[in-house]
Amino acid sequence: MAKRWVGALGIVSFVWLFLAPQPAAAEASDPIAAVRDCLKRNVPKKSSSQTVHFTSYDRIGGSREFRGRIMGKTMGDGTRRAKLCISQPNEMRGSEVLSIEVKGEPPQNFLYTSEFRKAKRVSGDGAGGSLFGTDFTYEDLQRFMQLNRPESSERLPDGELDGRAVFIVQNKPSDPTASSYSKVLSYIDKETCVVLKSESYESDRLRKVLSAKPEGMYFENGVHAPTEVEMKDVRDQTRTLVAIEDFDVDGTLDDRSFEVSELGRHCR
DSSP: OOEEEOOSSOOOOSSOOOOOOOOHHHHHHOTTHHHHHHHHHTSOSSEEEEEEEEEEEOTTSOEEEEEEEEEEEEOTTSOEEEEEEEEESGGGTTOEEEEEEETTEEEEEEEEOTTTOSEEEEOGGGGGSBSTTSSOBHHHHHHHTTOOOSEEEEEEEEEEETTEEEEEEEEEESSGGGOSOSEEEEEEETTTOOEEEEEEEETTEEEEEEEEOSSOEEEETTEEEESEEEEEETTTTEEEEEEEEEEEESOOOOGGGGSGGGTTTSOO
């Protein structure tokens, strides 16, 4: 179980670690390298597990909730997988979403529900659809769990966010038809290597803003995670809060539970 740590700076990370100093020459030749290395170091070596509570709000204030676990796993071939497993409410219990990293291609998505009783591949426009009525899509879950996507990255001029000096990184999909977004901007705290905010654009119009609660974080085996994040849909004027109730890094997670054939058997 992760320790909750509140530092003097009170900055939250998604799952990213401190930025190690990089030689000036290396940064000049590849300005994105320092940021990339920082994010990579803070990905759990083996696995992660978070108990989460989703609350989604519509534009008139109505809400719906569900609870579950978000898990990540590094497989034997070095690729990573992410899974959302729902435990409450009862009518959604046992539903699962599995995203599988594929080298050189966008991650593959699979959905299992107790109604269908089998795993269904979600591709194309379906991957941009709402995830169980939240403001997250399948692609948003992949990005939240740091699954690799074929994209180009560009370090934009550094800036400041809420009084913090930040790196600003822009990602664009290599294949525009393989993503719901034309670009994603990430604002990364220079001192702590925390992503304070990300902005996702559709046809260069802002669509989603993901931000982390600015107080407190979990800290486990060198990995930081937020206690709360919020996804806002700017166009639809809706939002989803995700409260992270615990956080475990490099615990025991069976590889089999991240196989498509096993969906529906391990989610309780």
